[in-house]
Amino acid sequence: MSHIQQKRSKKSINVQFLLTFLIIPVFAGGLTSEGHAQDQLQPSQLTGGSQIRKAFRSVVSTPRSWTVRIRSNGKEACLGAIVGADGWILTKASQLEGQITCELWNSERYEAEIIGVDGKLDLALIKIDAKALPTVKWQSTTDPKVGQWLVTPGLSMSPVSVGVLSVPRRAIKPEPGVLGVRIDDAQGGALVKQVMRESGAEEAGLLAGDVILNVAGEDIENASALSNFVQKFLPGDRVLLKVLREKEELTRVVVLTDPQMLIYDRLREMQKKMGGELSRRKTGFTEVLQHDAVLRPEDCGGVIVDLKGEAIGLNIARAGRTKSFAIPANHVIPMIEKLKLKQYAPYNPVKDLKEHTVSTSS
């Protein structure tokens, strides 16, 4: 039997080896509550706490007007950055699905249309029907120094999060995504033997017994062909599947999953407890600035600014308990024109996905 996670699982085990976590229950009932109130910093006084973020209000007073709150089917999906006065907005592509709406800092709401998607940087350009909007002021000439404040504006007067640059710019290698199924060979396709819990395959309604015939326009001959082909995509990418179920052909869109999140149920549970949810797509970036602001995945996609209020990049992923990633401004700026000119295909999974997804070898 071959299955799609085989290669990935070996890799993950190696990583685990370096950091074996043990979960220990700690008794938390019936304890003393003697007067230690002064011994403890108030939550609002933490580095990301409300009192400290308040000190950054003057820093984000202009940047928040370039920032939009983006919702997918009514749910918070990400932030976005206004890059063109007549309604052009840049955001994190893999957070978008369904009906897209944008809320501006002045509470105005607009429906948005996806114009173009760059799979490599996970950027999407969307358009709203508005005029004379304030636009991002980029700072791409010098990188911030390690330890320098990096501030993530939202729509409110205080920023949504603050932190410092942790690591200078570097590349983040892609970690291919998986469907989240165990598979075997079948005639003219790959037989689904098992659908893994909380995977994209489960979300899309795949069932054991389904035969996968085609993925993103590519006919699938057998199990290993499926495995090899899917590896060209990243977690968060959407692929259109043609599936044979009881002699009937169905189509399903599957959002690829980070294999680590499937193999180690415990790891995933731990991650949730130990610092919140992570972005679905968090690897495979040409270059990122790593900072230590604690962000929700839904607060990625907007700009990150220095103390002068200039945008040094675009938050692209919440990548771990200790790290958030931003794409540096010099990579973001040229993408705006490319996406406007539709040099990348509009994002429509029902058409051929191959045009705008990333190959791990590229």
Added chain:
Amino acid sequence: MKLSHLFNQSGTASAWTRRSLSSALILIIVLSVSHIRAEDVKVLKPVAPVPTAALSEVFFKAVPDSLEDLQQIEKQVTSLTELSIHCTVSVRVGDAQGSGVIIDNKAGYILTAAHVIGLAQKNATIILHDGRTLKGRTMGLNRGMDAGLVKLVEDNEIDISKLPQVKMGDISKLEPGEWVLATGHPNGYQAGRDPVVRLGRVVSRKKHLIQTDCTLIGGDSGGPLFNMKGEVIGIHSRIGPATSWNFHIPVSAFQNDWEKLVSGDMWGAKPLGQNAVLGVNGLDTDEGCKVTAVTRGFPAEIAGLKANDLIIQLNEEKISGIEQLAEIVQQYKPGQTVQLKVIRDKKTMLIEVQLAARD
């Protein structure tokens, strides 16, 4: 002891804590190593550094409240990051991987966490911030506190005395709110990535543990926590679920037992394992268990229990004697915190003890 204290005091978080959170996560790394004889080492007690130039006023405020304050913080932090990064190392002993900090380039001493090195007198691999690799030997460790010492081995290629070093700071006045910088190798050493910098504040200060909101993860263990003068004030040890639950052992754990660490002593109970241990000897009495001795480096001693204390209750259980106490302790797991009701000098007091592991 300390962990649950924090749980209980986190105010609004406490109800949530009690309801849904019954676990804390502790970083630990599996080791496989063998015994080697102790060597003669020169004992050189580190001296607390002379105070440097006065820090900006913002560092004494409850919170920064202006752009100028933020600029002052930024100015100070960015002036410290280079040396902080350069003196941070990756420490590997067997399969275990953590971080460490060079505090003495004459003798080649590196502070790290006890759970990273595991045992004294083992071979260690030290990777400098720039990827150069050196050999090291593990020295002493206080397993109860999670303090460990490594000594660099002389190298033909690299002049150890030219390596960057940082001083240990005076933490007697360390208070919640102090700004701190953490470095380390989260998720292990990665070629081409410098040690990773995080800025935060001291959330709480206990005798044996500093809590900050500098986010840590596996691989950071043993890495340094710096004050705003660039002195090492703590060593990363463990984390809890919230991003503000990052725990560092104070450098006083090294300063107070420096000679023992340098001479390769190994003491204290491991925080994790199968069977829980308290570390007391006692007698049965009518009122409870009278403590006759506390074991050095074990939970009871760390929590401040003393000989002649009378233990009358553990959580909800009445205590009648030493054997019954031992049985009740066995109902818990290492790492759990229990509350002892103790009579000392006719006064009743409550002492929280975080249980450790019996070997």
